[in-house]
Amino acid sequence: MVFDFNFVKEAFPIILMAVPMTLFLAVTSMLIGLVIGLIIALIRIYKVPVLRRIAEIYVSFIRGTPLVVQIYLAYYALPYEIVKIANDWGAGWTEKSLPSTLYAIVAFSLNASGYLSEAIRSALESVDAGQMEAAYSIGMTRMQGMIRIVIPQALIVALPNFGNLFLGLIKGTSIAFMISVREIMAVSVIEASVGYDFVETYLMAAIIYLAICFIFERLFKVIESNLKAHRAEITA
Amino acid sequence: MGQIIANAAGVILPALIKALPITLYMMVMSLIFGTILAVLLTAVSLRSKGPAKAIASGYVTFFRGTPELVQLYLIFFGMPQILTLLGIDISNWSAVSFAIITFSLNVAAYLSEVMRSAYLSVEPGQRDAAFSIGMSNLQALRRVVLPQAFAVALPNLGNTCIILLKDTSLAFTIGVIDIMGMAQIISARDFGVAQVEIYIVVSLIYWAMCVMLEQCSAYFEKIYKLGSAALT
Numbered sequence: 001m002v003f004d005f006n007f008v009k010e011a012f013p014i015i016l017m018a019v020p021m022t023l024f025l026a027v028t029s030m031l032i033g034l035v036i037g038l039i040i041a042l043i044r045i046y047k048v049p050v051l052r053r054i055a056e057i058y059v060s061f062i063r064g065t066p067l068v069v070q071i072y073l074a075y076y077a078l079p080y081e082i083v084k085i086a087n088d089w090g091a092g093w094t095e096k097s098l099p100s101t102l103y104a105i106v107a108f109s110l111n112a113s114g115y116l117s118e119a120i121r122s123a124l125e126s127v128d129a130g131q132m133e134a135a136y137s138i139g140m141t142r143m144q145g146m147i148r149i150v151i152p153q154a155l156i157v158a159l160p161n162f163g164n165l166f167l168g169l170i171k172g173t174s175i176a177f178m179i180s181v182r183e184i185m186a187v188s189v190i191e192a193s194v195g196y197d198f199v200e201t202y203l204m205a206a207i208i209y210l211a212i213c214f215i216f217e218r219l220f221k222v223i224e225s226n227l228k229a230h231r232a233e234i235t236a
Numbered sequence: 237m238g239q240i241i242a243n244a245a246g247v248i249l250p251a252l253i254k255a256l257p258i259t260l261y262m263m264v265m266s267l268i269f270g271t272i273l274a275v276l277l278t279a280v281s282l283r284s285k286g287p288a289k290a291i292a293s294g295y296v297t298f299f300r301g302t303p304e305l306v307q308l309y310l311i312f313f314g315m316p317q318i319l320t321l322l323g324i325d326i327s328n329w330s331a332v333s334f335a336i337i338t339f340s341l342n343v344a345a346y347l348s349e350v351m352r353s354a355y356l357s358v359e360p361g362q363r364d365a366a367f368s369i370g371m372s373n374l375q376a377l378r379r380v381v382l383p384q385a386f387a388v389a390l391p392n393l394g395n396t397c398i399i400l401l402k403d404t405s406l407a408f409t410i411g412v413i414d415i416m417g418m419a420q421i422i423s424a425r426d427f428g429v430a431q432v433e434i435y436i437v438v439s440l441i442y443w444a445m446c447v448m449l450e451q452c453s454a455y456f457e458k459i460y461k462l463g464s465a466a467l468t
Binding site (some may be wrong): 060061063064066067068069070072073077155159167171172173174175177178185188189192198199202204205208209210213214 | 297298301302303304305306307309310313316317318368398399402405406409416432436437438439440443444446447
């Protein structure tokens with residue numbers, strides 16, 4: 001067996017066509033996760049009485065269970081519940097009519113929200129309390145103070161963590177293959193099983209993931225340096 | 237509801253617990269081999285320049301930039317093919333061995349980054365001071381630098397262990413009968429009836445293990461810090 005370059009030439013475009021699905025899963029889950037994560041972070045920061053305990057347990061559960069298990073839980077628990085609720089409202093759905101991608105996004109979003117809430121929380125708490133006090137002292141409301149003063153500073157602290165989490169999410173989308181979502185890993189497995197060209201196919205998949213991660217790493221670095229542009233770096 | 241919990245506790249849990257040793261075995265072995273490899277990688281990336289350092293850096297980039305699932309499949313399916321070219325036949329190795337190889341290589345990449353940053357966080361003055369009282373390179377390393385680096389590395393080491401434990405849950409895709417593998421067997425046996433309960437129990441087992449690991453890590457951090465009173 002020599003490295004089958006012909007196979008690589010044929011299969012590479014096919015695997016590339018699955019990249020949009022991977023990116024779609026990652027970006028959507030990241031955005032939804034950010035919203036949920038922000039809510040959870042705020043609940044924990046402001047120590048809302050009952051919800052705070054629930055939020056802590058939620059975050060501990062998300063961070064303490066593997067992504068695969070969360071995906072399987074979503075995949076086996078959600079269809080029945082969603083169909084039941086939809087049919088109560090009169091839609092004639094069956095469990096087969098819902099795409100697996102839906103459950104994958106739910107699982108990834110909840111997973112991302114757990115980790116993102118910790119990143120958001122630590123970033124918000126790293127901004128000096130004096131900043132908020134100064135905002136109050138010139139008459140800003142809490143919302144204005146948050147949006148204009150605190151969040152921009154917190155964003156710079158949070159961005160590296162967000163970048164790492166997003167890269168982790170991109171790698172995590174490979175697990176959606178287990179519930180038959182046609183992303184990069186699923187297509188690779190199908191291609192590999194055709195001619196038993198395992199090494200070539202999985203190396204291609206690996207290189208594609210590396211390229212995606214590299215591009216987003218650069219993107220996050222550019223965003224970071226843009227946000228930090230107004231700060232003078234102290235050079236020792 | 238009571239019957240569901242009774243079924244979960246009485247039937248599912250014992251069956252899954254039987255597979256727990258395999259999960260722990262994979263985690264511990266991967267940790268051991270991964271640490272050895274990580275020490276090597278860290279030494280190379282700290283001391284060498286040129287090709288060796290590039291190889292180490294490329295290795296870390298590869299294993300941190302690709303999903304664990306891809307790595308598992310690449311090594312499980314690819315390694316036998318490549319080794320057959322060299323005339324070595326490993327077709328009767330167990331799936332656990334491939335899983336341990338993959339996780340060791342993977343965790344070594346992350347551990348080497350942890351070790352490298354911990355080592356670099358110790359100020360050079362410490363090493364200079366050690367040399368100034370006549371210690372050799374190895375003595376300075378062992379007595380002065382490494383203890384301080386270890387204290388810095390401990391939280392990250394704990395996190396990496398927890399992540400490793402969760403990564404081992406993927407081994408069932410190459411046929412390892414660990415907790416997840418057993419869960420698949422049980423759910424297939426019952427014609428897919430109790431799937432949600434099974435995976436809820438699985439998630440509770442992993443959750444419990446991770447919480448225990450977190451407590452262990454916090455405990456070790458505490459005892460390790462007991463000796464170092466702040467100098468400031």
